[in-house]
Amino acid sequence: MTRSLQGVAPAAAQNAEPREPKNPGAEGQEQKRRIEGCRRFVFNKALANQKERLAREEALLSLSELAGLLSAWIKDPQTAWLADAPADKLERDLADLDKAFRDYQAGAAEFPSFRKKGRWCDNDA
Numbered sequence: 134m135t136r137s138l139q140g141v142a143p144a145a146a147q148n149a150e151p152r153e154p155k156n157p158g159a160e161g162q163e164q165k166r167r168i169e170g171c172r173r174f175v176f177n178k179a180l181a182n183q184k185e186r187l188a189r190e191e192a193l194l195s196l197s198e199l200a201g202l203l204s205a206w207i208k209d210p211q212t213a214w215l216a217d218a219p220a221d222k223l224e225r226d227l228a229d230l231d232k233a234f235r236d237y238q239a240g241a242a243e244f245p246s247f248r249k250k251g252r253w254c255d256n257d258a
Contacts, residue, residue: 171218173248175203176226180245183234196231200224 179199186193194202203223206212215223236242 168218168222170250171215172222172226173250174212175206175215175223176230177247178206179203179227179230180247183230193234196228199227199231203227 179202182199182202183193203215203220207215230245233242233245237244
């Protein structure tokens with residue numbers, strides 16, 4: 134005997150965050166700008182941390198260590214607003230930074246640069 138699965142969404146889809154609308158209104162645009170700002174902040178803060186480590190001739194932090202810093206930043210009252218952004222996007226930005234440093238160390242890319250408002254293109258949004 135088989136059960137019908139019509140109308141039952143896969144478990145992953147049930148737990149997924151709702152997608153952003155293609156043409157959000159003013160409130161949606163403001164939320165998108167806040168998320169982009171959180172993402173730039175996390176990337177730039179992690180980059181500054183890695184640059185300081187290089188200046189002190191210390192080893193770079195691994196991706197998992199950067200993710201631990203992200204958790205600390207979210208719990209810090211001064212940067213608790215980072216919790217408003219989707220964690221997967223913030224973690225992806227840390228992964229992008231990690232890859233940028235690996236590419237730089239391999240001689241395949243230039244040293245990572247800070248992201249600037251209006252000059253950073255997010256293909257992931």
